[in-house]
Amino acid sequence: xxxxxxxxxxxxxxxxxxxxxxxxxxxxxxxxxxxxxxxxxxxxxxxxxxxxxxxxxxxxxxxxxxxxx
Amino acid sequence: xxxxxxxxxxxxxxxxxxxxxxxxxxxxxxxxxxxxxxxxxxxxxxxxxxxxxxxxxxxxxxxxxxxxxxxxxxxxxxxxxxxxxxxxxxxxxxxxxxxxxxxxxxxxxxxxxxxxxxxxxxxxxxxxxxxxxxxxxxxxxxxxxxxxxxxxxxxxxxxxxxxxxxxxxxxxxxxxxxxxxxxxxxxxxxxxxxxxxxxxxxxxxxxxxxxxxxxxxxxxxxxxxxxxxxxxxxxxxxxxxxxxxxxxxxxxxxxxxxxxxxxxxxxxxxxxxxxxxxxxxxxxxxxxxxxxxxxxxxxxxxxxxxxxxxxxxxxxxxxxxxxxxxxxxxxxxxxxxxxxxxxxxxxxxxxxxxxxxxxxxxxxxxxxxxxxxxxxxxxxxxxxxxxxxxxxxxxxxxxxxxxxxxxxxxxxxxxxxxxxxxxxxxxxxxxxxxxxxxxxxxxxxxxxxxxxxxxxxxxxxxxx
Numbered sequence: 001x002x003x004x005x006x007x008x009x010x011x012x013x014x015x016x017x018x019x020x021x022x023x024x025x026x027x028x029x030x031x032x033x034x035x036x037x038x039x040x041x042x043x044x045x046x047x048x049x050x051x052x053x054x055x056x057x058x059x060x061x062x063x064x065x066x067x068x069x
Numbered sequence: 070x071x072x073x074x075x076x077x078x079x080x081x082x083x084x085x086x087x088x089x090x091x092x093x094x095x096x097x098x099x100x101x102x103x104x105x106x107x108x109x110x111x112x113x114x115x116x117x118x119x120x121x122x123x124x125x126x127x128x129x130x131x132x133x134x135x136x137x138x139x140x141x142x143x144x145x146x147x148x149x150x151x152x153x154x155x156x157x158x159x160x161x162x163x164x165x166x167x168x169x170x171x172x173x174x175x176x177x178x179x180x181x182x183x184x185x186x187x188x189x190x191x192x193x194x195x196x197x198x199x200x201x202x203x204x205x206x207x208x209x210x211x212x213x214x215x216x217x218x219x220x221x222x223x224x225x226x227x228x229x230x231x232x233x234x235x236x237x238x239x240x241x242x243x244x245x246x247x248x249x250x251x252x253x254x255x256x257x258x259x260x261x262x263x264x265x266x267x268x269x270x271x272x273x274x275x276x277x278x279x280x281x282x283x284x285x286x287x288x289x290x291x292x293x294x295x296x297x298x299x300x301x302x303x304x305x306x307x308x309x310x311x312x313x314x315x316x317x318x319x320x321x322x323x324x325x326x327x328x329x330x331x332x333x334x335x336x337x338x339x340x341x342x343x344x345x346x347x348x349x350x351x352x353x354x355x356x357x358x359x360x361x362x363x364x365x366x367x368x369x370x371x372x373x374x375x376x377x378x379x380x381x382x383x384x385x386x387x388x389x390x391x392x393x394x395x396x397x398x399x400x401x402x403x404x405x406x407x408x409x410x411x412x413x414x415x416x417x418x419x420x421x422x423x424x425x426x427x428x429x430x431x432x433x434x435x436x437x438x439x440x441x442x443x444x445x446x447x448x449x450x451x452x453x454x455x456x457x458x459x460x461x462x463x464x465x466x467x468x469x470x471x472x473x474x475x476x477x478x479x480x481x482x483x484x485x486x487x488x489x490x491x492x493x494x495x496x497x498x499x500x501x502x503x504x505x506x507x508x509x510x511x512x513x514x515x516x517x518x519x520x521x522x523x524x525x526x527x528x529x530x531x532x533x
Contacts, residue, residue: 019390021407033408035469036379039372040416043423046369053421054428055274061303 075099075230076530078283079290082233083140086132093132093143096233097125097187100145104190104231107533110212112205113226115150116157116191124187131185140290140314142185147232149223150191151198152278153267154178157188161269162196165397168389175267176299177236177278184294189232192222198238198271199382200402207453208251209531210497214450217250217471219243223281224251229533234291235281240271241374242446242475244279245487249445249500252489252529254517255281256288257475259508260482261306263292264299272381274304274421275374275479284527285488285518289313292510308508316511321519322356324512327438332367333474336461337447344491344499345444348520352442355519360438364430366423367477371469373420373427374476380417383409428481435506440516445487445500446471474502484510488517489526498526 014020021029074096085091101121108114118124128143148154151161152175159170178188193206198219206221208214209229216225220237224247227235237244239257248255256279263278270276280291293314298307328334328349334342353359386406389395395403434441447470448458457464478485483504490501501520505513521527 019407019410025407029404029408029411032404033411035466036372036375036408037411040376040412041372043369043372043376043416043419046419046423048419048422048426051422051425053418054424055421058303064300065303067300 072528072530073230075103076283077233078287079140079144079233080284080286082144083142083290086143087137089133093125093128093187094122096143097121097145097189100189100232103229107229108231110533111207111209111225111229111231113192113222113229113231114147114190115160115162115193115222118157118188118190120156121145121187121189128185128187138185139294141181141294144186144234145189145232146181146186147189147192147223147226147235148178149220149236149238150194151238151269152178152236153269154188154191157191159191159269161198162194163398165389165394167392167394170269173267176264176301177268177295180294181236192220192226192235194222195219196399196402197269197382197386198240198243199405200399204399208450209533210252211450211495213452214497215250215453217246217446217450220255220281221247224248224253224255227251227253227281227283228531230530233283234287237279237281238268238271239277239279239475239479240275240378241479242472244277244281245445245475245485245500245502246471248281248487250450250498252498252526252531253281253283254285254288254489254527255279255487256292256510257478257485258292258296258510259484261304262308262484262508262510263295264297264302264305266299266301270385272378274381275377277479285486285514285521286314286317288486289317289514306508311511313511313514316515317518319515320356321352321516324352324357324440324516325438326352326357326359326516327434327441328359328361329364329367329441329443330361331363331365332477333443336463336465337444338449338460338493340491340493341444341447341449341499345442345501348490348501349442351520351523352516355523362434364434366427366430369423370427370477370480371473373423374480376412376416376420379405379409380412382406383412424480427477431481431483439505439512441504443502444474445502446475447473449493449495449497449499478504483507484513486513486517488521490520490524491526492529
């Protein structure tokens with residue numbers, strides 16, 4: 001689909017993340033996130049292709065809770 | 070024990086209450102009186118129960134009539150302000166408009182009431198148990214310093230003798246860190262051991278509910294009441310609940326102690342490291358075997374817990390974020406909730422994959438050891454308002470340093486306790502952390518108790 005030249009500029013933070021944050025706050029947030037991001041980037045280096053996530057889907061949980069009520 | 074009544078542990082109070090030698094009304098009034106005189110300095114409580122004395126009176130009558138419910142009957146207990154309570158408001162430390170919580174009991178407070186405990190009031194927490202500070206709570210050992218958090222109000226109140234036990238919650242160390250810097254005992258049970266129904270969520274797969282106590286025996290007595298299956302918490306497990314207090318007296322001879330020499334011993338304040346090494350030697354002197362090992366995978370833990378905690382917290386606060394209510398949060402909490410948007414779904418799931426391999430590493434270690442010990446925190450209580458601390462000759466952010474040794478046990482869900490193990494050169498408390506296999510709180514408590522009774526750390530009281 002062609003992008004109309006009169007469409008407003010795409011704001012990735014607003015549109016992708018669904019929250020408007022002022023440019024000043026976004027700058028502050030990104031600065032705060034830098035150290036955290038460095039740690040998450042390290043995590044990305046791990047090859048965990050064949051590992052199941054620890055949090056699993058458990059369809060019976062809601063039935064147990066309903067049974068209590 | 071020649072301690073004033075307000076400083077006596079539950080294990081001392083309970084038999085005397087049962088025998089009619091100590092009055093629950095006197096205890097409640099003593100706690101309220103100390104709150105009145107000391108909490109203007111400590112700021113540990115956000116709400117005082119209007120019903121505490123009436124509940125104490127009812128407990129006293131019930132006991133006098135021969136209906137003693139157990140060791141918590143008539144005992145004044147403080148409740149962290151992220152547990153819902155039917156007769157006290159819950160704020161989770163926020164003043165943001167448009168956010169309120171129901172008046173109903175959490176599973177834990179309901180269990181405490183059923184056991185006859187007197188819920189004395191609600192203690193302050195970091196806002197939504199997140200961020201860096203528990204404003205404006207101060208540490209009873211030095212009023213210019215923080216009690217850590219997020220269960221800082223509970224730890225400060227307990228250390229100052231404003232209650233005989235307290236509830237806390239622990240997502241990355243929030244029971245154990247304040248226990249460590251306030252010279253009390255803090256137990257994070259296994260994930261799924263204690264119901265979190267009615268505890269305001271912070272990060273669903275990391276949050277744990279548990280007690281802060283004056284002694285290891287007190288922690289065991291509280292866990293006896295708090296532990297058990299509850300279908301209202303989907304993570305809660307139907308595992309047998311032993312009598313934790315009964316298990317304490319077994320000897321530690323032949324106990325296999327593990328010491329993880331990477332991560333936990335790479336960067337500590339000198340006094341902390343010295344105190345913990347002495348504690349390790351003490352276990353060895355009692356006949357325990359000590360095995361040293363390394364878990365290199367811990368290098369990736371901080372990224373994993375950040376990814377999970379940030380993403381989960383932001384998901385929980387999504388409605389507030391969209392409605393603009395987060396601008397009324399504390400600045401650090403607002404920033405953390407906003408930057409949680411920057412964690413991708415694949416980062417989150419990778420962190421959950423990482424937990425699986427980390428748990429596998431710990432399970433291999435626990436095939437050859439019974440308990441892993443080390444420092445609870447690399448630092449002692451820091452000055453209020455400080456954002457960096459000196460650790461191992463370098464300046465480090467409080468946020469990074471304080472929870473370095475506690476969050477691995479949130480990622481793995483393993484039971485872990487912090488007990489007092491000494492004081493630094495400024496007279497500030499140091500904590501020793503012991504962790505165990507899933508649902509083996511009994512061994513963790515037994516080892517902790519064996520150390521505790523050979524030392525007098527718990528008998529030292531802050532001068533206020």
